[in-house]
Amino acid sequence: MRIVSLLPAGTEIVAALGCETLLVGISHECDYPASILQLPRVTRTPVDSSLSSARVDAQVREIQAEGKPVIGLEAGVLETLAPDLILTQDLCEVCAVADGEVYRLADTMNSQPGIVPLRARDVGGILEDIRTVGHAVGRVKAAEELVQSLELKLRRLSEDGLDNSGLRPRRRVLCIEWLDPLYFAGHWVPQLVHAAGGEDVGARPGAHSTQRSWSEVVHLKPDLLLVMLCGFGVDRSEEELAEVRDPHAVKLLADTETWILDGNSYTSRPGPRVVDGAIRIRAALQAQEMEGLRHYAPTGARSG
DSSP, X not given: OOEEESXXXXXXXXXXXXXXXXXXXXXXXXXXXXXXXXXXXXXXXXXXXXXXXXXXXXXXXXXXXXXXXXXXXXXXXXXXXXXXXXXXXXXXXXXXXXXXXXXXXXXXXXXXXXXXXXXXXXXXXXXXXXXXXXXXXXXXXXXXXXXXXXXXXXXXXXXXXXXXXXXXXXXXXXXXXXXXXXXXXOTTHHHHHXXXXXXXXXXXXXXXXEEOOHHHHHHHOOSEEEEOOTTOOHHHHHHHHHTOOOHHHHHHHHHSEEEEEOHHHHTSSOSTTHHHHHHHHHHHHTTOOXXXXXXXXXXXXXXX
């Protein structure tokens, strides 16, 4: 079987199922595991991700206003690869290939590949997507074993957060997915926070990420801020935080315990590594830095 994955989560699921060698093409965003980096890229975007959050957002809006796709397909590359199976998604209009383009192109291809869209909106959906991919690639048993392993890790993480009475006060956590404009993280993130022992005060499980204001964050009175920027690692996120100038944000960042989590690896992608994201959220709640997680202290922040 020849598989093309149009999204990082799909690539990671295929690899986690032991089918990495079946991949023949990946998206321009796929970067894990490292062994897939040499594969042909079958998507492209005019968005310059090296720009600031505000400029990236402006570029996306400009492209959409012109009726152009934010993510496009390299049709010639895809046809040359002649895949038997294409993995795509319909969750995010920014991260997904334009609606219908994959199906239209597949209809014109001699190979007539099967198309499997991943549809996860919450943790349960991620696990179901793993089963769906497992069925599509003939690894049903491996998929079920992976799902059970992820469920067990989340259950143990959740149980570790209980005291002898079965209860422990949950800290109020606010998860930020984008800084300018400000977006609260949604979808599966509230469940990761809950499994880690916190209470997400910004979103409900399965809800879309939403644009908000810094004044709203102040009114939510979080005990802890988790900055998990979509598509950005820790270093890039810290650079973005340092440029925040909104007066509400400046005061909030000075007064509130803030942690930066590698959103690109652990929370933005609906794949197996979201469980590793929950583990890092627990570490933040326990004030313990680890790979992919860093405490943030802005210049001039008050101590104590």
